[in-house]
Amino acid sequence: MKLQRSIVQLGLAVNLLAIVLMPLAARGHESRPAYLALNETAPGQFSVLWRTPVLAGMRLPVALNFPGSVRDRKEPVVSELSDSLVERRWIDAGPTRLAGERIVFSGLQLTITDVLVRLQRLDGTVSTVLVRPSRPWFEVVPASGITEIAIGYNLHGIEHILFGFDHLLFVCALILIVPNRRILLWTITAFTFAHSITLSLATLRLVHVPAPPVEAMIALSIMLLACEIVRSRCGQIGLTSRWPWIVAFSFGLLHGFGFASALMDIGLPHGDIPLALLSFNVGVEIGQLLFIGAVLGVFVLIRRHQVPSRIAGAAVPVASYAIGIISSFWFIERLTGIIG
Known part of the structure; x- marks a missing residue:
């Protein structure tokens, strides 16, 4: 009962953040420098x-x-x-x-x-x-x-993740589907480790994957997580609920290519590539931790107040469908762009 109440409260927190992000949902990565x-x-x-x-x-x-x-x-x-x-x-x-x-x-x-x-x-x-x-x-x-190189790329990494609404929705879905704090820590760590690998490989041009298919698959990964949340609410325990860190690691490899695309948009300084890459990666992780902290902070605030049962009961489904609708729109839009 306590676990169910925590899931409902966390869902309400994510739902409030989704309302804030909704007007910005269709903008994707329009803050490229x-x-x-x-x-x-x-x-x-x-x-x-x-x-x-x-x-x-x-x-x-x-x-x-x-x-x-x-x-x-x-x-x-x-x-x-x-x-x-x-x-x-x-x-x-x-x-x-x-x-x-x-x-x-x-x-x-x-x-x-x-x-x-x-x-x-x-x-x-x-x-x-x-x-x-x-x-x-x-x-x-x-x-x-x-110093200036490190600070510049670090700040850009923070801004990219905080304005990368598709990555934020993916993290939101992970938080919503993994109510246990310890398991959530391992899940986020797996996601971070995975996208750090592909970010480095793609930026150093050891691996090349076209950006449009990657962006479409990132949207699809968010859709799949939204479906997993709904299934778990219906009592169907899927792969993500059983081994969330494995799913987070697998999709994290995909998201890393998205981060690399943003970094290559601005270019890397000749002779300073390792420093710029490390600084950008650290900035991404800082931004991600800031966002997770904000979500959990809202959750703590809501937990301290009495929430009407009717609102609390609808919080998780509404948040799940909101994430699913936004990611579906992104997927269709990006897939249409590839075909067109």
Whole structure:
């Protein structure tokens, strides 16, 4: 009886979070960052790669503005990809070599997207900065070592998992189907270990899996967990209820490819790949733990209050069907995109 009451209360907690996530459900990973790479090829001369994501067929409304002293050495080249617009430029920054100059991203303050900036000097020193909408510009300063790279990729990992609503719904389903805290710990650990493996393999290009099928299968994995929750409520004990860590590990391998796709969208700094990969992975785990802590925190708050039996009894089924409906929509949408 105590276990059943805990499941109902946890279901109510997840249901409240699902209501918050519902308006954002269809957005998927629309918070992909823009990316600016500046590579000094000669004193004061830079090759520039400026990549902005394309969302729903529309380019991110952000313009790259260099200081007035900067001039183009030749005409820019623009390439249109399926998910981004890439502009290549060759500039001459003069004797200042951009030191102390401010680069502005006009329109960034009107978005929820960050810009990852990587500056490589002629002497090999590297500076990496994460520019946020609240401060849509940055001043070029001498590189300060590996700390900026670690912090930049760590923050991006946190933001990716917190804005990756499909991954969050999967974790929600795991929490809902595994009421025992000890088993839940092992289940989340298995999920984390699995997606860390495929994230590393895919990012290092040891394994390649196309992104669209992966995204569709991630949505399918959430659907399957939602079905398992409903089945367990009907007294049918499935594989996930018996061995949740095995299922979490198997699907975690799939989700790792999704994380890798996001990391490759922004690119990895040459010479700093191990550090960037580790920092991003740690950021993903921090974001995941923050989300789990928030869900369990809401659960604790609800447990301290009396919940009407009619509402409590409907909490788990409603949460299960909400997760199933959202993931079904994602699966159909992504499968249609692959076929189309």
